[in-house]
Amino acid sequence: MRTEGTAAAVAPAAPPARAGGFSLAEEIVGKAVGDRVYIAVITGFALMVPLLLILIFWEVALAGWPAMRQFGFSFLTSSEWDPVRGQFGAASAIFGTVVTSILALVIATPLALGVSIFLSEYAPRWLRQPVAFFVDLLAAIPSVVYGLWGIFVLIPLLREHVVPFIRDTLHLGVLPIFSGPSWGNSVFAAGIILAIMVLPYIASVSREVLLAVPRSQREAAMALGATRWETIQKAVLPFAKSGIIGGIILGLGRALGETMAVTMLIGNKHEISASLFAPGYTMASLIANEFSEASGDLHLAALMAVGFVLLLVALIVNAVARWLVWQVGRAAAGGAR
C-alpha cells in the first residue's frame, strides 16, 4: 500500500552537510575493515584452545613414545619397575590409582550426598549459602597444603588411633584388606585425603541437581503422607540420579589426577598389595616422585608414558562426566516442569 509519491519519482536532492561534517552521498559505500580484523583476531585466539589440546596430547605422547614402543601393551600389565635393568611396567601405579580413587569415592560420596541432601531438604534457607560456600572452600585448598596436613596430622592420627581401632577393637585385622604392617604412609591415608579433596566437587554438583528438582514433586509425595526421608528417597533422588552420578564421575576425574597430596602420603613404593595399609603408587605420584632422579632416557620416557596413560584416562572420564551433567541440564530445562 502506498502513500503519495513513489520512490523513483523524487529526484534525490543533494543532502546538505551536517554538523558532523560528512555527507550521505559518499559515505555509505564501503566495507568495514576493522571488523574483519577483530573477527580474525578473536577467531585466532579461540582456535588456540583446540590447538593447545592437540599440542598437549602430541607432546606428551611424544615424550612417552620410546617407552611405549619398547614395551608395548605389557607396559600396562607388568608391575616390574626396575630402572637398573631397564624394565618398566606401570601396573602397580595403575592399580594404586584405581584403589585410591575407589576408596576416595566410597568415603566421599555418602558424605557429599549427605551434606547436599541436608542443604536442599532440611536446612533453612539462610543456612544454605554459607554452608555450601564452606564446603566449596575445601576445593580451594591447594594440594600441597592437604599433603602437609596429611603428613603431620592425618597419618599420626591413623597410625595411633584409627588403624589399631580397625585391627584390634573391631577385630578386622584378619581381613587381607586390613592386614600387613603399617608404617603410616599408605594407600589408605592417600585415599582418605583424596576423599576430602573430592568431596566438594561431588557435593557441589549434587546440591545443584537436588535444588533443581521442582517443588511440586516433593509436595505431591508429602501430600500422600510420606515421611521426609521417603519423600527424598522416592520423589527427589530419582530425578537427581543421573546428575549425581555425573558429579561422582567428575570427582573421579579429579581423584585420578591429584598429585601432591597423594605423593606425600602414599609411601611411594612399587607394590601391589591386598592391604589398604600398605604403601603404593599412583600414576601421578609416580611421575612426581621419580622424575627428579630419573636414571636415563628410558626411565624418563617410561615416566612420561605413564603420564600419557593418565592423560587418556582423565580425558575419557571427564568427557563422560560432562556428558552426564549436560544431559541432566537438558532434562531439567525441558521436561521437569
Place this chain on the structure above:
Amino acid sequence: MSAPAPTTDRRAEPRGRPRLQADCLTAYFGDNAAIRDVSFDLRDREVTAVIGPSGCGKSTFLRCLNRLHETTPLAHAKGRVLLDGRNIYARGVDAIRVRKHIGMVFQKPTPFPTMSIRDNVAAGLKVITERPSRSETNEIVERALTRAALWDEVKDRLSANATALSGGQQQRLCIARALATDPHVLLLDEPTASLDPISSQKVEELLYELRKDMTIVIVTHNMQQAARVSDVTGFFLMGELVEVGPTRTMFTSPSDRRTEDYITGRFG
C-alpha cells in the same frame, strides 16, 4: 542559555519531502516473514507513528530502516529502503555507515553503564568522519542535552555515571545521545513504554519540538500517544501495512475496516 542553532537550516527546505522510503520491503527471521511487501514513505518534518497490535511487525519494520534488523542471528531483509534517494540495501553499502546517519531510541533506556553522562552523549561522535575537538564536543553535548530537555537537570554533574539518573532522565539521555550527531532521521521504538506518565509527557513534548528539524518515526502501541504526537499514522497488522494516512483521518474515519476495528478496540 539557549543552545547554538544547528548549522544546517532545514526550515528552508520544502516540507514533506520523503526522506526515508521503504519499497516492497520484506523482513525475515529465518524462513518466517515478519513483514511482507511494505512500501511506506516517511516524510521530512513530520512525525510518523507506526501502530498495530503486538507482533504485527512494527518494530521489525523500524529496525529495517537503519539495518539493525540483520544484526539478529538468522535475520535478513529483501527490498529497498531509500535514504535521501539512495538504497541502503544496495550491494556494497555498509550497514554500519548507514546507521551513523540515523538515530535510534529504544524502548528500555540504554545508557552505557560504565560511562559518564557526558561520554554517553558524546558516544556517537567517536565514529563520525571529522571527529570534533574537545571543546567542540562539549558544545555539541550541551546542545544535544538542551534539545533533549535534559541540560538543566544534569549540567552540574556531567561526569556522574549515567546510571545515576532516573528512568525518564535516562531515556532523554538516550535521545540526546542520538541527537548529538545531528541525524536527519530519528527512529523511536516505543520510547515511553517503560516510563512514568510525567516523563512520557516530557518526551512527547520533545518530539513535538524536534519534528521541525528532522524526520521522526515512532513505533507505539499507545494509540492516544500516536494521536497526540504524530502527523501521519501507519497501521500494521500481521506483517502487512494495512493503511497510512494523516493521523486525524486515521483516527476518525479510516478507510480500511481492519484499521477501524483496531482503533475502536475491537481487538488489541
Place this chain on the structure above:
Amino acid sequence: MSMAGPQRPTARQRAVADRTMKTLRRRRVVNGIMTGVIGLAAVITTLPLLFILFHLVREGSSAVSVDFFTRMPKPPGEAGGGMANAIVGSLIIIGVACGIGLPIGVGAGLYLAEFKGTRIANAVRFLADVLNGLPSIVLGIFAWQFLVKPLGHFSALAGGVALAAMMIPMITRTTEEMVRLVPTSLKEAAMALGYSRARTAMTVVLRTATAGIVTGVLVSVARIAGETAPLLFTALGNQFWSLRLDQPIAALPLQIFVYSNSPYDDWRQLAWAGSLVLIAVVFIISVAARFATRSRVGAGSHD
C-alpha cells in the same frame, strides 16, 4: 446401616489399624535414623576444613612475620629465615601465566559469545571444558617436553606456560559468561550509533563486563597460585634469589613441598607458615569473588 452413633470397631478393623500403626512406627523410625545419618554426614563434612585451618594457624602463625615475607631461607639450624624468593617467584610465574593466558582466554571467550550457537563455538567450548579437567601434572609434562627439553634448561617461562594452560579454559568460560550477561539492548544501542562490531565489543561490551572478567581472572589466579605439580619439572625451584625467566625459579607451593619433606624443624615450620599464607590469599580471593558476583547477580535475579 444403623445411624446410632459411633460403633465399636470390629476385630478386622482393629487388626488393620494395628498393622497401620506398626508400619507407621517403623517408617517413622527409619525417617528418624536417616535424618540422623544425614545430619551426621553434614557435620562430618564440615570437620576437615576446620581441622586444617586449626592446625595451620597453630603450627604456622608463629612463623608468619615481616621476616617471612622479606628474608631468604637460612640454612637448617639457623632460625629466622623467610620465603621471600618463593613468594616473588610465584608472583613472576603467575605474571607470565597471565600474560599468556589472559589474551587467549578473553579472546576465546569473546569469540564464544559472539558466535554462540555455531558448531565451531560449541566445539571450542567443549574442548575448553576438556582442557579444564586435565591433571595438572600432565600439563607439567607437556611444558617440559615443549620448552624445557628443547631449550635444555628449566625455566620460569616453562612454569608460566604450564600454568597458562590451566588458566586458559577457566578464563575463557568466565569471559564468555560475563559477556553474555551484557544485555543485547546495550549492544544494539551501540550499533544504532554506527559502531562496528569491533568497537561495540571493545568499548561497550568489554567495559561493561570488565568487573566480572576481572573477578574470573582473580579466581583462576587463586587456583593456579597453589599448584605445585606443573612446576615440578618446569620451574623446578631455586634456593637462591632469581628474577630471570630463563632459569629455574622458586615458587611458594614448591618450597612448601620441599620443606615439608625435610627433617629440619625450622624448615617445617616455614612450610606451615607458607601454607597458612597461601591459604589466606586463596581464601580471601575466593570470598571476594563470591561476594562480587553475588551482589551483581543478586540485584537482578531471583532463585
